[in-house]
Amino acid sequence: MIRVVLADDEAMVRAGIAAILGSDPGIEVAAQAGTGREAVDQVARHRPDIAVLDIQMPELDGLTAAAEIKRLRPETGVVMLTTFGEDAYIERALSLGANGFLVKSGDPTELIAGIRAVADGAAFLSPRVAKRVIDQLPRSNSGARDRISVLTPRETEVLALLGSGLSNADIAARVHIVEGTVKAHVSAILGRLGVRNRVQAAILAYQAGLVQSLD
Incomplete structure (x- = not known):
């Protein structure tokens, strides 16, 4: 069961998202919040797998709440909700x-797919968001290629699959190794590349030419 804390300052929007998540028998909305501060408090209390955060909220905005959640409970995945046109917030x-x-x-x-992907250890960008991110990236980046040159051939292979949006389980099946080994490779990749999470690694994989898209 994937346990979720959901935060949005609009009650009707929050109710609608909760209903969507509740339609999946594998997802439980453990708590809801109307402010960023409430979201942080609910995460501390319920220790969910995923925190779903609106960007625009009172007290603490979603971005500040995300930073606090990652500091207090790094193992909780954070999924940001945005309205179309808030590109300025994506990079941050x-x-x-x-x-x-x-x-x-x-x-x-x-x-639902995004929640499940993040719970499974993958990064997930809405295709619309991914396209906007990709459109802002250089199609060929020698700096990115230099950065990934520190990886072993196996790590480079795992990075390419990670960049294609595959979960640890999917990568393990693709390259015929156990999932625990994939997790070890991913941890090593993040450390060697100096990136904080799988989304940043996936973008770097794209910049280095390992994958064609992040959809």
Whole structure:
């Protein structure tokens, strides 16, 4: 069971998202919050697998709340909710360690897929968000290629699969190794590349030419 804390300052939006998540028998909304401060408190109290945070909230905005949650409980995945056009927040959210980025107006199945992907250890960007991120990246980046040159061939292979959006379990099946070994490779990759999370690693994989898209 994937346990979620959901935070949005609009009660009707919050109720709608909770209903969507509740339609999946494998997801439980453990608590809801209407402010960023409440979100941090609820995460500390319920210790969820995932915190779903609106960007615009009173007391603490979603980005500040995300930073506090990652500091207090790094193992909780953070998924940011955004409305179309808030591109300025994407880079900051990723730099703070957000594991996923979803558009509120997206398909409900995308929301569930994103929660499941982050719970499984993968990064998840809404296709609309991913396209906007990718459109801002250089198609060829020698600096990125230099950075990944420190990786072993196996780590480079894992990074390419990670950048394609695969979970640890999917990567393990693809390269015929156990999931624990994949986790060890991912941890080593993040450390060697000096990135904080899988989303940042996936973007670097794209910049280095290892993958064609982050969808």
